Amino acid sequence: MATNYATVTWDQLHRDARLLAETLMPRGPFKGIVAITRGGLIPAAIIAREMDCRLIETISVVTYDEEHQGKPNVVKAPTAAGDGEGFLIVDDLVDSGVTAQLVRQLLPKALFACLYAKPSGKPLTDLFVVEVPQDTWVLFPWDTAPLFVPPLARKSDAA
Numbered sequence: 603m604a605t606n607y608a609t610v611t612w613d614q615l616h617r618d619a620r621l622l623a624e625t626l627m628p629r630g631p632f633k634g635i636v637a638i639t640r641g642g643l644i645p646a647a648i649i650a651r652e653m654d655c656r657l658i659e660t661i662s663v664v665t666y667d668e669e670h671q672g673k674p675n676v677v678k679a680p681t682a683a684g685d686g687e688g689f690l691i692v693d694d695l696v697d698s699g700v701t702a703q704l705v706r707q708l709l710p711k712a713l714f715a716c717l718y719a720k721p722s723g724k725p726l727t728d729l730f731v732v733e734v735p736q737d738t739w740v741l742f743p744w745d746t747a748p749l750f751v752p753p754l755a756r757k758s759d760a761a
Contacts, residue, residue, distance in 0.1 A: 606738040610718075615694075615743060618717045618731045619645045623652035625729055626690065626715060633688035636661055636680045636712065638705060641694035641742065645717050649692055659683050661691075661708070663701045674704045686712025695740055696723030696730065 610618075626632075626649065634657030637646030643660070650658055662678035683689045686709030693716040696702045702723055706714060718740060719730035734740060 606735065607741055608734060608738050609741045609746060610743060612743045615644065615717070616648060619648035620652055622715055622717060622729065622731050623649040625731075626713075627653060629713060630690075631655070632690045632713075633657065634659055634683065634690075636683050636686070636689055636691045636705075636709060638663060638691065638693040638701060639678070640744075642692045642716075644744070645694055646692040649690075649715075655690075657682065659689075661705055663704060665701050674700050676704065676708070680709065683709055683712065685710060689713070690715060692716065694718065694742060695734070696720065696727045699723035699726045702726035 630653055632655055635646050635650050635655055636659045637643050639660050639662045646658055659680045659682040660678060661680040663674050663676055665672060665674045689709065689712040691705055691709060691712045691714045695718040696716050697720050699722055702714060703726055706726060714727050715729040716727050717731050718734050719727055720734050720736045722736055
């Protein structure tokens with residue numbers, strides 16, 4: 603269980619995805635992108651736009667129930683990607699590496715890139731933008747919502 607939390611804003615995510623795309627450009631062009639759902643969908647869309655790539659395939663792997671990791675289960679295979687040759691795999695985060703390991707087995711010839719990497723999963727990715735401590739739970743923009751916080755002066759009135 604994570605002991606720390608890091609919040610990624612939409613602006614940060616977009617900036618990091620564009621930076622990853624810029625780093626990937628010399629390695630392309632790619633036949634297509636395989637987004638690991640659900641976290642990899644938005645980064646993959648941004649990267650596809652920046653790299654002018656039109657073919658986006660998905661692989662759906664379920665490993666988490668809230669913050670608890672379980673056994674990975676492929677619920678949708680990336681059939682258009684074959685063995686991954688010429689394809690780019692994109693995810694938001696590589697954590698323990700359980701999902702990455704499974705996806706790499708299915709697409710051994712693909713390049714694997716993600717925005718954020720924790721130490722346990724880092725060896726399974728070819729490229730990433732930011733390293734995150736292992737004990738940190740990353741809160742992505744789609745996991746959070748803006749919330750009104752009353753001024754401190756009002757909090758003392760309620761006490």
